[in-house]
Every structure is written in C-alpha cells, then in structure tokens.
Amino acid sequence: MLSRRIIACLDVKNGKVVKGVRFRDHAIAGDIVELALRYRDTGADELVFYDISASPENRRVDVGWVERVARGIDIPFCVAGGIRSVEDARAVLHAGADKVSVNSPALERPGLIDELAAAFGVQCVVVGIDSLRDDDGEWRVREYTGDAARMRVSARRTLDWVEEAQRRGAGEIVLNCMGSDGVRLGYDVAQLRAARALCKVPLVASGGAGTREHFRDVFAEADVDAALAASVFHSGDIAIPELKRWLQAQGVCMRPGCGGM
Amino acid sequence: MSVALVDSGGANIGSVRYALQRLGVEAPLTRDPASIRRADHVILPGVGAAAPAMALLREKGLVDVLRGLTQPVLGVCLGMQLLCAYSEEGDVDCLGLIDAPVQRLQNSDDLRVPHMGWNEVTACAEHPLCAGEAREGWAYFVHGYAVPVCAATLATCEYGVAFSAAAGRGNFMGVQYHPERSAAMGMAVLRNFVAL
Numbered sequence: 001m002l003s004r005r006i007i008a009c010l011d012v013k014n015g016k017v018v019k020g021v022r023f024r025d026h027a028i029a030g031d032i033v034e035l036a037l038r039y040r041d042t043g044a045d046e047l048v049f050y051d052i053s054a055s056p057e058n059r060r061v062d063v064g065w066v067e068r069v070a071r072g073i074d075i076p077f078c079v080a081g082g083i084r085s086v087e088d089a090r091a092v093l094h095a096g097a098d099k100v101s102v103n104s105p106a107l108e109r110p111g112l113i114d115e116l117a118a119a120f121g122v123q124c125v126v127v128g129i130d131s132l133r134d135d136d137g138e139w140r141v142r143e144y145t146g147d148a149a150r151m152r153v154s155a156r157r158t159l160d161w162v163e164e165a166q167r168r169g170a171g172e173i174v175l176n177c178m179g180s181d182g183v184r185l186g187y188d189v190a191q192l193r194a195a196r197a198l199c200k201v202p203l204v205a206s207g208g209a210g211t212r213e214h215f216r217d218v219f220a221e222a223d224v225d226a227a228l229a230a231s232v233f234h235s236g237d238i239a240i241p242e243l244k245r246w247l248q249a250q251g252v253c254m255r256p257g258c259g260g261m
Numbered sequence: 262m263s264v265a266l267v268d269s270g271g272a273n274i275g276s277v278r279y280a281l282q283r284l285g286v287e288a289p290l291t292r293d294p295a296s297i298r299r300a301d302h303v304i305l306p307g308v309g310a311a312a313p314a315m316a317l318l319r320e321k322g323l324v325d326v327l328r329g330l331t332q333p334v335l336g337v338c339l340g341m342q343l344l345c346a347y348s349e350e351g352d353v354d355c356l357g358l359i360d361a362p363v364q365r366l367q368n369s370d371d372l373r374v375p376h377m378g379w380n381e382v383t384a385c386a387e388h389p390l391c392a393g394e395a396r397e398g399w400a401y402f403v404h405g406y407a408v409p410v411c412a413a414t415l416a417t418c419e420y421g422v423a424f425s426a427a428a429g430r431g432n433f434m435g436v437q438y439h440p441e442r443s444a445a446m447g448m449a450v451l452r453n454f455v456a457l
Contacts, residue, residue, distance in 0.1 A: 002420060003379045003399070040444075045379055071279045076401055076442040096276045098403070098442060121309040123375045123403040171375055171403075200368060202377045225378065255379040255399045 003255040004219050004247075005045040005226035006240060007204060008233045010035055012051045012081075015065055017234075033068050039233070040073045042240040045255055047073070048101065048174075048228060051081030061088070063095040070096020080128055085112070086119045093120060101126035101174060104143045107154055107161075110168060117169025122201075127170040131158040131191065132178040139191055142178060162195050173199055174228065176206040184210025184232065192222035204228050212238060212246050219252045264288040264455060265300035267327070269340065270317045274306040277337060280441035284448065286455055294326045301332055302455055307339030311363065311406070312351025314339055327356055333457040334358075334433050335390075341428065341435025342406060350406045358433040361411045361425070366404070372421045375405040382426040382438065382446065384416040389457060390434050391416050391427055394449035400426065400438035401447070407437060 010017045010032065017035050032049070039047055049069070051061050061082040069077060079092045080101035089100045100120075106112050106127055116125045130142040132153075139158035144150040154161075162173060175195050177188035187208045196203055202225040205218045209229035218227050232238040244254040266278055266288040274290065281288045281304075288304065289296070297303055305327065307314055318324050327334070336344040343355050348363035355363070368374035382400045384391035400418070407424035410417055418426035418437070427436045427450075434454070440447030 001381065002376065005378050067275075070276055071282070074280060074283070074442060074444050074447060076403075076439070094275060096279060098276070098439075123377065123405070124308065172377060200373055201375070202373055225373065 001253050003045070003253045004224075005204075006043075006215070006244060006254075007046045007048055007226050007228040008039045008044045008240070009048040009050060009206070009228050009230040010039075010234075011230065012049050012065070015062065018052070032065050033072050035234075036069050036073050036077070039240070040075050043244055043256070044075065044233075044240055046075060046226070047077040049077060049079050050101075051079070061092055063091050066092055066095035066097050078126055080126070086115050089116055089120065089124075093124060099124050099126050099172070101128045103128040103130065103145075106165070107141060107143050107156065110164065113165055113168035113170055117171070122169050122171035125170055126172045126174060126204075127165040128174045128176065129158060129161055129165070130176045130178055133191070139194075145178070158191070159194060159198055162198050166199065166201055170201060172202040172204065172225075174204040174206050178207060180208025181206070182231065183208065186210065186214040187218040187222070187227065189218060189221045192218060192224055196223050202226065209238070212243050215243060215247060216250050216252060219247070220250075262286070262302070262455065263300045264302045264304060265297045266290045267297060267303060267305045267323065267340075268292045269305060269307045269314055269343075270309070274308070276439075276441040277304060277306045280447065280451060281455070284452055284455065292321050292323065294322065297323070297326055298330065302457070303327075303330055303332060303334045304454075305334065305336045305340035305343060307337065307343060309339060310350055311339065311342055311348035311355065312353040314343055315353050315355060318343070318356075324356065328358065331432060333454065335454045336433070336435035337441075338404060338437060338439055341437055342408065344433050344435050345408055345428075348406060359408075359413045359428055359430045359435065361408045361413055361428065363406050363408055365406050366420060366424075369421070375403055376407075376420045377403045380418050380420065380438075382416050382418050384427070386415045388415045388427075388429060390429060390436075390450060390453050392453055394445060395453050398446035398449075400436075400440075400443040402438045404437060408435075
C-alpha cells in the first residue's frame, strides 16, 4: 500500500538552512547536507529545499549545493525557488534533484508549467501555491512570499489555480496555507479538503504543523498524500520516528523509518 | 568491474551515478556504443516519456546496441519500460527484450496518477536481483505507466492492482522504482545487480 509521506522542508538562503516564521525574521539553522542526512536518517520520506531568496531577487538556484545533497542522500528531494525556465529546471535536475517546484514564475507565466511537463515529464513538476483567505472569504494566491516587501495578492482564486496547474501538467501540488504557517495551530484542513476535491494528482499539505494530532487530522480529514513541516522538525519538538510510529498506530499508512518502527 | 550508465537523455540520471558511487562503483554516463558493449554491467536509466526516449535511442543508434548486449542490463523506471515490448505511453514499440506490455495506471478518486511515493515491494521469484535485503521492503516510485504482472515479474507492488516492481528475462532486468532514492532497499538491489 502506498504510504502517506512526511516531508521535511528546509528553507535555504545564501547556502544555509533557515526557517522563517510567517515568512519573516529569518535565522540560520545549519548546514544543508548535514541537515539532509539527519532527516534521511530519522526516516523523513522526502525533502524539499526552498531557496527563499532566489525568486524575488531574480537569482537562480546555486546548483552546487543541489549536487552535494544528491551525492549524499538516498531519498527523493525537490528544489523550489528561482526556477524560471526549462533551462533553470534542467540545471537543477541535472545536479540530481528529483523534482522542481515552481511558484511565482508560474503565476507570472503559466505556460512554464506546460514547458516543464513537456521537457521532463509531469512527475518532475511540482507547483507550489501560497494561499491566504481574504476578507471576502475567498482563498487567493500570494506571490513573491519570500520577500515581505515584494509580496502581493494575485487575482487568482486558489482553487482555480489548483485546477489550471493540473491541466497544464503539474504532477504534484504543494498547498501552503499561509494563515496557518509558522503558528503551529494545525494545517488548514478546510482549505486542503477543498483543494483535494479538485486535485487528481498528489497533494501536499504545508503550513501549520505543531503537534502529531495535526498530522493525523490532515491525513484523515483532508486526505492529502503528504504533510510537509519545517520548524517543528528543526526545533526537535516533533521527532519523525516517533511521529511515524504514532501515525501508524492511528491507522495512517507509514513507511517505517531507519532502524525499524 | 565496469558499469556503463546509458545517457538516455533523462534529466536526473546523475542520481543513479551518485548511488553507485556510494557503493564504491564508478559508472560513467555514455552514449558510445563501444563503451556500452565493453562494460561488465549496463544500466539504462530514464525519466520522461516512452516515445521520445525510444526516438532518442534510435537517433543515437543505440537500439541494436542494447538489443545485442549479453552482460547484465538493468533498466530503471522508464528504462525498465523501454526493455519491454510495447508502451501505451505514446503508443510506441520498445526494445522487446522483456515480453510484456507497458500500460497506463488507472486513476480513480482513491488512486492518483502518477503513483508517487513509497510503496511496499515483495519478491515473487527466486532471483539474485531480488535476494537478501532487496526481497521485500519499501521503495520510492514515481510513474504513470507500469508493467502488469506477467511471466517475467520478479517482484510485485500494489497500487489499485498488482504490477511488476521488478521484472527480468535472461540478462535483461528492470525495476520500476528508483533504487537511487529508495534508501536501504534501493542500495540492496543495486548491490545485487553489480554483483551479478
């Protein structure tokens, strides 16, 4: 049976891992490869490296660290941030990443998703969506969330974008619910459930994990394929081996971590 | 021992090379027929779609080179599918070395396609590729097409229906999962392969 995935997200800035709370107030957390190996050893099913400075500043991902990660780990990983063209994606995939995730550049030019899917296959193409509920009750997409000064509201409704991204060739969607991000009060189950109803490709929940119950709830109630978290893992507040053991006991199918579960 | 990694044009085939390096095996990426024929072991990796991948093999003059190999050959993911007779993806004839078709995974409300993530693999044949730690365990899959269970199946996985997680005929073998991204299970199958 296909397991649900636990994904650790490492925000990368200037070649170091950071974690922003509500996308502000960054602090360096550690060496990329060292952290990648630590997560691999604790049983993370997948890693996402999000270069939070690349997209707003129009910088490309430095593929040097991508290659170092690819040489070191034997679990899948995805690189997000700074991928604006097929050539950018090719450089990252050639360096050894399994998938690339596009966010703001796909909002600027949705045809990028079609181009990436045609060049590399849908299985390599992840579309990341930063979403927030507006005062009128509608979820809308946010752009350039890596930079507080440039962040802006897109005119797109989140659920419309979930559908369009799939139509264009997204092989997976990561829905980052910004209202929940960094506050550890749980995933936005209502929004994820609405996205799930429209999402025929794997859906990854992001934003809000604080306790093991939050993971159970998002799998059980929003039927997501994977749950992504950062700060609760980085701080050690939730240890992945214990989390996976507990989720398995709660009836969520998990891959046993290293050293058994 | 020499291992040739066929440069099939896929984007992230470097990962297979790194996995072999972790086992202490250097596997140069090559499209040179002589280097491929000379190698003790040949790996055909592949990501992307079957039709363009077959077109590339034809364009590079590698179809007959691969068909003529007598040393152990391992197809990985799309590479395994290319070893088969025919693929529904792009309606294309493949290398015909493993007598099986490649069919689209059917999606439904419960089964999203591509099949992406970690799933359980169980060997169903006594074969050195699937021996020891590679007999059963969790492996990482990313694919929308699969080889159904058939006479060549060496290991199965289930996603709605059972399909071939590994298959082989003679010196030609393939795994549908990504050994380079399948932790202990993946390293075991690569270790088994290079020991053949």
